[in-house]
Amino acid sequence: MRANVSRYDLRAPDGLTEALHLVSNGWKPLAGGTDLMVLLEAGKLAERRLAGLWKLDELRGIEVGDETITLGALTIFAELRHSPVVGLNLPLLASAAAEIGGVANQNRATLGGNLANASPAADAAPALLVYDAELEIVSLEGTRRVPYHQFHRGYKEMDLRAGELIARIHLPNGRGRWQGCWRKVATRAAQAITKVSLAAAARVEEGRIAEIRIAYGAVAPYPLRCHRMEAALRGAALPAQLPPFDELAPIDDFRSTARYRLKVARNLMETFLASLA
Numbered sequence: 611m612r613a614n615v616s617r618y619d620l621r622a623p624d625g626l627t628e629a630l631h632l633v634s635n636g637w638k639p640l641a642g643g644t645d646l647m648v649l650l651e652a653g654k655l656a657e658r659r660l661a662g663l664w665k666l667d668e669l670r671g672i673e674v675g676d677e678t679i680t681l682g683a684l685t686i687f688a689e690l691r692h693s694p695v696v697g698l699n700l701p702l703l704a705s706a707a708a709e710i711g712g713v714a715n716q717n718r719a720t721l722g723g724n725l726a727n728a729s730p731a732a733d734a735a736p737a738l739l740v741y742d743a744e745l746e747i748v749s750l751e752g753t754r755r756v757p758y759h760q761f762h763r764g765y766k767e768m769d770l771r772a773g774e775l776i777a778r779i780h781l782p783n784g785r786g787r788w789q790g791c792w793r794k795v796a797t798r799a800a801q802a803i804t805k806v807s808l809a810a811a812a813r814v815e816e817g818r819i820a821e822i823r824i825a826y827g828a829v830a831p832y833p834l835r836c837h838r839m840e841a842a843l844r845g846a847a848l849p850a851q852l853p854p855f856d857e858l859a860p861i862d863d864f865r866s867t868a869r870y871r872l873k874v875a876r877n878l879m880e881t882f883l884a885s886l887a
């Protein structure tokens with residue numbers, strides 16, 4: 611039995627400025643806690659001062675504009691799964707949200723937490739890469755924007771400095787009209803960490819791939835947007851040949867082997883390309 615929960619300080623500010631003061635003084639952000647509490651219980655969380663973000667209404671909400679959809683970092687997966695606007699305009703994200711953990715997890719786990727936890731297997735990540743998401747990052751110094759495909763830099767390394775929070779995720783509106791797919795391969799249908807995932811979307815014109823976006827989960831040290839694959843497929847006549855897979859660098863671990871992951875990644879791509887024809 612694991613029972614390692616040790617003492618910790620938790621402050622839950624009502625406003626963003628107070629939260630930013632805490633975070634800039636070294637307090638660790640705590641959103642839904644579905645990753646952090648697991649670490650804490652396992653005795654693997656170094657930080658003992660937690661800044662609870664849950665009451666920050668500034669970081670909630672789904673806003674739809676003509677050009678852009680904006681998601682607050684505290685948006686939980688249950689909202690993404692059930693939102694008609696997300697289902698219509700960001701269907702790959704809605705599908706991923708429906709497959710994250712189980713219902714209890716989806717009622718607590720946030721989109722911002724999924725990105726900042728920076729797991730290579732984070733299930734929201736491939737859809738956000740395909741949708742060319744941009745992160746709005748805030749600190750006491752101000753606000754900056756980072757294209758999500760530049761956010762991850764290595765295993766658990768990201769473009770998020772001390773004192774910063776992810777505030778919002780901005781996505782272009784209109785990608786819902788592209789032909790897309792989200793596939794998660796795991797041991798079970800629910801409550802299972804991804805072995806391989808694929809999000810992909812393409813715009814087809816006159817039998818050719820006019821535009822395409824491809825992203826995989828769990829085949830590299832971080833969620834991977836596959837620019838070389840996209841370049842190989844852009845303009846290709848349908849049915850298209852498989853692109854090169856040299857951007858993927860899967861590993862062997864207790865969940866799967868690199869060989870299996872690569873094989874599944876190819877199969878998923880084959881199925882997606884066949885669906886376009």
Ligand SMILES: Cc1cc2nc3c(=O)[nH]c(=O)nc-3n(C[C@H](O)[C@H](O)[C@H](O)COP(=O)(O)OP(=O)(O)OC[C@H]3O[C@@H](n4cnc5c(N)ncnc54)[C@H](O)[C@@H]3O)c2cc1C
Nearest residue numbers: 641642643644645646710711719720722723724726733776
């Ligand atoms: C039973 C179970 C099943 C799960 N299944 C899945 C699954 O199928 N797919 C999947 O992808 N994940 C899964 N997870 C992992 C987890 O639920 C998700 O990664 C979730 O989105 C984390 O969000 P959170 O709000 O709980 O983050 P927290 O645990 O609160 O935080 C996670 C990390 O992000 C940081 N953080 C949080 N919010 C911000 C912010 N706004 N700005 C900056 N940093 C921030 C925290 O400091 C921490 O480092 C599962 C977890 C459990 C316990």
